[in-house]
Amino acid sequence: MSKYFYPLVENPFSNDDIKKGIKVLKSKQLTLSYETRSFEENFKSRINSKYSLMVNSGSSANLLALQCLINPYRKKRLKRGDEILIPTLCWSTSLWPIIQSNLKPIFIDINSETLNIDESQIKEKISKRTKAIMLVHVLGNSCDMDQIMQIKKKYNLILIEDTCESLGSKYKNKYLGTFGEFSSFSFYSSHQISSGEGGMICCKDKTDYNIIKSLRSHGWSRGTSFENKIYKKNLHLDKRFIFFNSGFNLRPTEVSASIGNNQFKRIDSLIKIRTINRKKIINKISKNKFLRKKIDFYKENKFVSPSWFGLSVKILETKKNIKKKILKKLEKNGIETRPIISGNFAKQPAAIKYGFSKKEKYPNTDKVYNQSFFIGLPSRKINNNYLTKIVSAFEKSFK
Ligand SMILES: Cc1ncc(COP(=O)(O)O)c(C=O)c1O
Known part of the structure; x- marks a missing residue:
């Protein structure tokens, strides 16, 4: 389990x-x-x-x-x-x-x-x-x-x-x-x-x-x-x-x-269900007076009709180490989280070991890594009880 x-x-x-x-x-x-x-x-x-x-x-x-x-x-x-x-x-x-x-x-x-x-x-x-x-x-x-x-x-x-x-x-x-x-x-x-x-x-x-x-x-x-x-x-x-x-x-x-x-063969319906689930979660969280001051969501770029892989979340508070604390709580409260891909790959130990990481800075990638994470998107329709549970887990994790 x-x-x-x-x-x-x-x-x-x-x-x-x-x-x-x-x-x-x-x-x-x-x-x-x-x-x-x-x-x-x-x-x-x-x-x-x-x-x-x-x-x-x-x-x-x-x-x-x-x-x-x-x-x-x-x-x-x-x-x-x-x-x-x-x-x-x-x-x-x-x-x-x-x-x-x-x-x-x-x-x-x-x-x-x-x-x-x-x-x-x-x-x-x-x-x-x-x-x-x-x-x-x-x-x-x-x-x-x-x-x-x-x-x-x-x-x-x-x-x-x-x-x-x-x-x-x-x-x-x-x-x-x-x-x-x-x-x-x-x-x-x-x-x-x-x-x-x-x-x-x-x-x-x-x-x-x-x-x-x-x-x-x-x-x-x-x-x-x-x-x-x-x-x-x-x-x-x-x-x-x-x-x-x-x-x-x-x-x-x-x-x-x-x-x-x-x-x-089911790709269209899988994309549709994920899109609906994503909308439902975002709407519910955005209506929550507490959470809407704490988090925001990444949107699709102009001209893109997205097939969402996951729901990427931006933490609005910028205190040092805030992400680590929040992710720990989300995981404890039953929500599995992931970083946005690898973060700044130039900072990964492999890049340093193999010597292709230069001193150059990539501030936008660092910012995203420090402030953001993503959660999955179910491929089955989610109901209101489940939505309430998600929001409650978020509330507990951001307090
Ligand atoms: C952007 C990107 N490229 C490549 C891969 C590698 O795919 P696979 O796990 O099938 O090897 C992944 C894995 O998730 C990925 O996110």
Whole structure:
């Protein structure tokens, strides 16, 4: 039993999801096959991406995007030390694939209202070596995509969208994750849909798609557009096992794919329920004379129709260590909390250990980390009793 009456995530699986998973188990076909391909097809036609490949996590999707960018089969590949712009408020595996691909991350502070990259600070960070920008769409929100696309065009930058927290969000009626050359999605438990573990990578270019396909499966040519050409040059080899590229094994299981695929059919209703729940909580707290002086909520950016990942909360009191005290009380009173992603990643011990954290300051990210946190959003409709319980737990925690 969870110690929380309001956990980050309640059971994300319907009976039907479980049935679908069991059916796959019974079929004994657990490795990549029909279910994965079907999910990829449904995903790509639904969000309108050119190519989609399912992987075992959102982190793997980010890794594949960056590994594709340095791949020798790519016409224009990035070189060691090329720079990638990234917001300081990111997840660890939004950042690490950049370093693991021998590229250089250049941090940019966020806008403390949208929680996304501060568009106005991008240009000053662009140098001759800047080749790409890794956006992180935070908790269902996004930055001003019009500005990003203008900058992208002007400086000829590749765009990677880490959409792991924002499946289903749209900017001017276009799904996030369809603006850039690459995008990643996560289906980890607390996300908009869940396959337990799982993710999707989308891309726009056929060669990139085939490179990623080979990287996902050991670097072999089987099932890629390279297959015949490579075989013709290597007739002495077994066509099924020709390793022509670098590789990983980042494939999902069929069980995850079947569950993810089944949930994906309900994406609209899941988004709707989360949106209604969020509104109900905000309304109830905003009507509370005590709480409305203590907290505020982050809103969606202009032109964004959000698919909320969680409910992000801003503590209005600015006393030192206030957040720590409040979170401790909320947790004690049954509400599970999370920081806004990693906070300022440049301050994480890993960034310091690996020496890519400079002395530069990122005040907006620090401010958000010090004042804010988020709680989950249930994917079932919540009732008035439950709402009263939430508000009462907040009241107790802020006193
Ligand atoms: C912004 C962001 N990127 C990447 C990931 C990694 O996704 P996964 O847990 O599926 O590896 C997460 C995880 O929540 C995330 O929040």
